[in-house]
Amino acid sequence: MNIQIDQKDFELLIEYDQIKKRIRLIGIQLEVDYEGRVPVFVGVLNGSFMFLGDLMKEVGISSEVTFIKVSSYEGDQSTGKIRKEIDLYMDLKDRDVIIVEDIVESGNTLKHVIDIIKEHNPASLNVCTLLLKPRKLNQDLEEITYVGFEIPNEFVIGYGLDYNGLGRNLKDIYRAEHVPTET
Template identity: 60%
Template sequence: MKVEIEDKEFQLMLEYDQIKKRTRLLGIQLNLEYENKVPLFIGVLNGSFLFMADLLKEIDISCEVAFIRVASYEGESSTGKVKEVIGLDVDLKDRDIILVEDIVDTGLTLNYILETVKKQEPASVKVCTLLYKPSAITHEIDDISYVGFEIPNEFVVGYGLDYKGLGRNLKDIYRVCNVPSET
């Protein structure tokens, strides 16, 4: 199955049923590991909103929720700079923090968020990401503890991820189709 967004064509990569099953397993793992704690889940907007909502539906323990919004992307690639748009207004000192990301690729944005969060001296910080591109990492991150899917270094849309602001509403995840080069 393929979809077209703006000037690009995308092919199916992960169906919603796969995402839902993996999210359920991540929820079980988080429930066990934070059984006697009250973690604060911090969703990284905009991309994480669908994953965060589905993940929280699987969480049975007491928890709190907050959001941060940062941006480092334009089109298909990172700008190399992180711009904080909306900051955290919650005290993180001595709290157990779980950052919820849609995707970790270069690690630039996540590294920035982790530095910001750690300045407030939380008890612990772990990252839960739906998608992880190990071959794209340029900023090594040790705090990634929960990964939905490892994927190749390909541009993806759907399930919260966008291309030029479009495609976030797709329930499945799609990868960009290879465009044949002109000779």
């Protein structure tokens, strides 16, 4: 199925049923890894809200949730400049922290968030991301522990990810269609 958002064409990449199954498996792994502990899930807004919401339904252990908002995108391109828009308002000292991301591409934004959280001296710090673009990653991020799907270096929307603010509400994930170039 193809869709159009803000005059840009997209094609289906990952169906919601696949997303739900993968999230259930991640939830099980988190329950095992954090048994007997009370982790804090830090959602990175805006994109992680759907993933974090569904993930929390699959995590049966006691846990807390908070958010941070940083941004670097305009349209479908990163500006390279990271802005903190909403700061953390929770004490994370000696806590087990799990950063929840919608997508990790270059890793620059995530590295920035990791550095912010490390200033709070957590007991442990791991990252759970729905999508990872391994070929675009230019940071060494050993904290990435839980990955839903590895995807090619393509622009994607849906399930919390947007294009010019649109498409976050789509339950499936779509990739931008390639426009053939003339030779």
